[in-house]
Amino acid sequence: CCVMIEIPLFVILCINTECCVPDVCRYPLGMSGGQIRDEDISASSQWSESTAARHGRLDCEEGDGAWCPETTVEPDNLKEFIQIDLNLLHFITLVGTQGRHAGGMGNEFAQMYMIKYSRDGSRWISWRNRQGKQVIEGNRNTYDTVLRDLDPPIIARFVRFMPVTDHSMNVCMRVELYGCKWLDGLVSYNAPAGEQMKLPAFPVFFNDSVYDGAITHMMTEGLGQLSDGVMGLDDFTQSHVYQAWPGYDYVGWNNESFPSGFVEIMFEFDRPRNFTTMKVHCNNMFSQHIKIFRQVVCYFRSDSDWESTLLSFSPVVDENDPSARFITVELTNRMANAIKCQFYFKDAWMLFSEITFQSDRAMYNTTLVPPTIGSPTNTPPDDPTHKIDDSNTRILIGCLVAIIFILLAIIIIILWRQVWQKLMEKASRRMLDDELTASLSIQTEVFGYNHSQSRVTNEQESNAAYERIFPLGPDYQEPSRLINKLPEFAQSSEEPNGAPHYAEADIVNLQGVTGSNTYAIPAVTLDLLSGKDVAVEEFPRKLLTFKEKLGEGQFGEVHLCEAEGMQEFLHEEYLFDIPEDQPVLVAVKMLRSDANGNARNDFLKEIKIMSRLKDPNIIRLLAVCIYSNPLCMITEYMENGDLNQFLSRHEPEGQLALLSNTATVSFSNLCYMATQIASGMKYLSSLNFVHRDLATRNCLVGKNYTIKIADFGMSRNLYSGDYYRIQGRAVLPIRWMSWESILLGKFTTASDVWAFGVTLWEILNFCKEQPYSQLTDEQVIENTGEFFRDQKRQIYLPQPVLCSDSLYKIMLSCWRRNAKERPSFQEIHRRLSDLES
Numbered sequence: 030c031c032v033m034i035e036i037p038l039f040v041i042l043c044i045n046t047e048c049c050v051p052d053v054c055r056y057p058l059g060m061s062g063g064q065i066r067d068e069d070i071s072a073s074s075q076w077s078e079s080t081a082a083r084h085g086r087l088d089c090e091e092g093d094g095a096w097c098p099e100t101t102v103e104p105d106n107l108k109e110f111i112q113i114d115l116n117l118l119h120f121i122t123l124v125g126t127q128g129r130h131a132g133g134m135g136n137e138f139a140q141m142y143m144i145k146y147s148r149d150g151s152r153w154i155s156w157r158n159r160q161g162k163q164v165i166e167g168n169r170n171t172y173d174t175v176l177r178d179l180d181p182p183i184i185a186r187f188v189r190f191m192p193v194t195d196h197s198m199n200v201c202m203r204v205e206l207y208g209c210k211w212l213d214g215l216v217s218y219n220a221p222a223g224e225q226m227k228l229p230a231f232p233v234f235f236n237d238s239v240y241d242g243a244i245t246h247m248m249t250e251g252l253g254q255l256s257d258g259v260m261g262l263d264d265f266t267q268s269h270v271y272q273a274w275p276g277y278d279y280v281g282w283n284n285e286s287f288p289s290g291f292v293e294i295m296f297e298f299d300r301p302r303n304f305t306t307m308k309v310h311c312n313n314m315f316s317q318h319i320k321i322f323r324q325v326v327c328y329f330r331s332d333s334d335w336e337s338t339l340l341s342f343s344p345v346v347d348e349n350d351p352s353a354r355f356i357t358v359e360l361t362n363r364m365a366n367a368i369k370c371q372f373y374f375k376d377a378w379m380l381f382s383e384i385t386f387q388s389d390r391a392m393y394n395t396t397l398v399p400p401t402i403g404s405p406t407n408t409p410p411d412d413p414t415h416k417i418d419d420s421n422t423r424i425l426i427g428c429l430v431a432i433i434f435i436l437l438a439i440i441i442i443i444l445w446r447q448v449w450q451k452l453m454e455k456a457s458r459r460m461l462d463d464e465l466t467a468s469l470s471i472q473t474e475v476f477g478y479n480h481s482q483s484r485v486t487n488e489q490e491s492n493a494a495y496e497r498i499f500p501l502g503p504d505y506q507e508p509s510r511l512i513n514k515l516p517e518f519a520q521s522s523e524e525p526n527g528a529p530h531y532a533e534a535d536i537v538n539l540q541g542v543t544g545s546n547t548y549a550i551p552a553v554t555l556d557l558l559s560g561k562d563v564a565v566e567e568f569p570r571k572l573l574t575f576k577e578k579l580g581e582g583q584f585g586e587v588h589l590c591e592a593e594g595m596q597e598f599l600h601e602e603y604l605f606d607i608p609e610d611q612p613v614l615v616a617v618k619m620l621r622s623d624a625n626g627n628a629r630n631d632f633l634k635e636i637k638i639m640s641r642l643k644d645p646n647i648i649r650l651l652a653v654c655i656y657s658n659p660l661c662m663i664t665e666y667m668e669n670g671d672l673n674q675f676l677s678r679h680e681p682e683g684q685l686a687l688l689s690n691t692a693t694v695s696f697s698n699l700c701y702m703a704t705q706i707a708s709g710m711k712y713l714s715s716l717n718f719v720h721r722d723l724a725t726r727n728c729l730v731g732k733n734y735t736i737k738i739a740d741f742g743m744s745r746n747l748y749s750g751d752y753y754r755i756q757g758r759a760v761l762p763i764r765w766m767s768w769e770s771i772l773l774g775k776f777t778t779a780s781d782v783w784a785f786g787v788t789l790w791e792i793l794n795f796c797k798e799q800p801y802s803q804l805t806d807e808q809v810i811e812n813t814g815e816f817f818r819d820q821k822r823q824i825y826l827p828q829p830v831l832c833s834d835s836l837y838k839i840m841l842s843c844w845r846r847n848a849k850e851r852p853s854f855q856e857i858h859r860r861l862s863d864l865e866s
């Protein structure tokens with residue numbers, strides 16, 4: 030990936046027939062191949078260095094795996110873009126996009142986007158399809174490439190991809206352009222606007238519907254249907270474009286509108302060229318009074334003056350064959366940077382669908398060069414004096430023969446691969462079960478689980494061959510990616526390329542400063558001290574007074590503090606119940622002064638993310654102390670601590686509580702708390718954030734049962750039993766994790782939904798029991814395998830005594846095997862709100 034692929038020169042010379050044919054001209058222009066240089070890729074903004082524009086290359090995983098703009102993309106403010114400068118004009122027929130996968134750590138993608146393009150870098154044109162629609166449907170996950178035809182194709186040097194959202198959202202993109210170099214060199218044509226013909230049955234519109242310049246009675250400074258590579262049909266009332274109106278393929282003029290008897294079209298080129306021919310595709314349906322032109326007179330402009338020597342050509346008018354055809358006009362090697370041609374009417378109408386130019390460079394360098402070959406800047410300069418000679422012809426013939434052989438070889442390989450794949454798929458389906466069972470049993474062996482208790486003893490010796498695992502559905506990662514992750518479950522911990530296993534990556538991601546996970550976002554190197562990344566202010570450290578320690582993690586501590594003058598830093602919604610001059614209680618999370626650079630970076634990363642999260646059910650960052658050490662984050666204080674401890678101290682309403690004199694929480698307050706968690710998660714998921722560790726231990730309780738979601742990470746001693754240590758490295762909250770997170774390392778909003786189901790279960794059990802408390806960690810992982818196999822042997826968490834059937838239904842829906850069938854947080858929130866009312 031991202032490596033420049035050199036294609037032998039003979040291939041360059043060989044492909045000379047595809048000029049402007051959208052079906053053929055579909056070569057990747059060099060984002061994924063590396064031919065487009067980093068300095069030619071720019072963006073409106075970037076989240077961090079590691080998500081700069083240069084990382085927005087399709088299929089590349091460098092940096093943090095994609096280009097991400099600095100802020101969320103807002104629906105009503107389209108300002109973010111990634112821009113590619115191709116250095117030369119290109120005919121672009123196809124675009125490809127991907128999200129940020131980053132080896133399973135990424136979550137962001139663009140569900141929609143728009144394309145803008147420019148030929149000169151100053152006039153920008155919004156691409157529209159033939160129906161006038163600008164928005165293109167983008168990605169649905171972080172890893173699949175989605176290709177979209179640009180119909181009409183564009184002729185441009187600069188292209189921008191602009192993510193579009195229907196709500197405020199984090200978006201990252203990787204992109205590719207496909208097409209070929211535009212060797213016509215035509216940058217615009219000016220022509221009289223096309224006209225309307227009134228046939229008895231229906232009107233026929235001969236306007237240039239994709240013209241991208243200005244249109245009044247004249248069309249100026251644009252390109253359109255005459256250069257879109259689509260040739261009109263013999264019958265002009267039919268159209269190449271499905272559902273287009275009669276006459277769509279043609280631009281046409283009526284003799285009566287032109288007293289001079291001709292239509293003048295002026296063509297501007299990128300630079301002076303030595304022109305050999307012009308080909309005009311004309312309709313010739315003489316039964317409808319349409320004929321090819323009678324005569325064409327062309328003028329040539331070199332530098333700024335029109336030359337006096339004109340060129341005239343009269344084609345043979347054909348009144349026998351009504352088919353549309355190309356008329357070739359010899360331009361006799363005239364040098365020009367603009368050509369003006371007057372096309373004389375032979376009949377009442379003249380209809381053109383395409384006009385192409387062949388100039389010396391185009392002929393020599395082939396009409397259209399597939400652009401994967403060398404970077405645009407590597408293209409040799411034009412040599413206008415160079416002509417095709419015999420040796421070139423011989424080379425061309427040789428190349429054609431070579432190409433035919435290569436194509437034959439490719440066809441044989443493709444056929445062979447298809448047969449092989451079918452065989453492998455059959456074999457894989459049979460083996461997949463065995464393999465996963467094997468991988469799980471191997472794992473249990475590694476962790477010293479007594480496999481005589483396991484159901485899978487027979488398979489333990491089997492050699493788990495993960496290469497044979499194939500995608501389970503469109504939502505799953507492709508095999509190569511699965512393979513990269515699954516070895517975590519095999520005995521060997523070495524991977525051939527030394528890439529980190531997902532659990533290693535998780536160590537970094539899941540253990541923040543006080544152990545925090547900080548949701549799944551790009552790992553960033555922040556420029557926090559410049560202040561440009563933070564949407565939160567510095568607080569004078571001396572105004573903080575320590576009260577007590579609230580918690581401790583691997584890299585720091587959380588203190589309860591009084592903060593003087595904090596009112597200035599509070600948002601309106603907090604101010605109403607806080608006296609003006611009194612100190613405010615706040616939680617201060619502090620990075621240990623001896624913490625290493627990674628921890629510091631993670632701390633700053635956490636600040637950056639937290640500062641952007643603004644929701645009543647997400648813990649709010651109020652201020653920071655980052656100008657000096659130790660780095661501090663000041664968050665709101667929740668007086669009732671975490672939800673797990675809170676519920677553990679309470680009982681359901683009833684006799685038992687009365688007798689033991691324990692504080693109670695009513696069923697409706699339990700539902701109220703669950704609804705708030707769903708609401709906070711609805712917000713996070715709307716931003717494409719994946720929490721990865723939703724559980725009661727990560728929710729805080731304030732006054733009147735208010736809940737805010739936080740993330741304390743995995744290093745709090747109190748909850749160490751909730752995390753499973755893989756070979757002493759990664760720690761994973763396996764009892765809250767979906768089967769695909771455990772087996773495939775796949776963390777998505779749908780896996781957060783799974784964890785929400787478990788959290789709901791905890792709540793209705795008053796956190797008196799750990800999920801699957803009767804199972805060991807290894808048995809939990811085995812049960813995960815059963816969820817995967819789906820042979821009705823998986824064990825679900827039981828319906829808590831207090832839990833109504835409708836609530837249990839919600840839980841079960843969160844644990845559906847197919848991630849796509851799980852409800853969204855929006856739906857969960859709605860269902861819980863309905864239950865409450």
Ligand code: ADE
Binds near residue numbers: 580665666669729
């Ligand atoms: N971090 C740890 N305990 C906390 C609390 N009670 N409120 C806010 N943040 C906390």
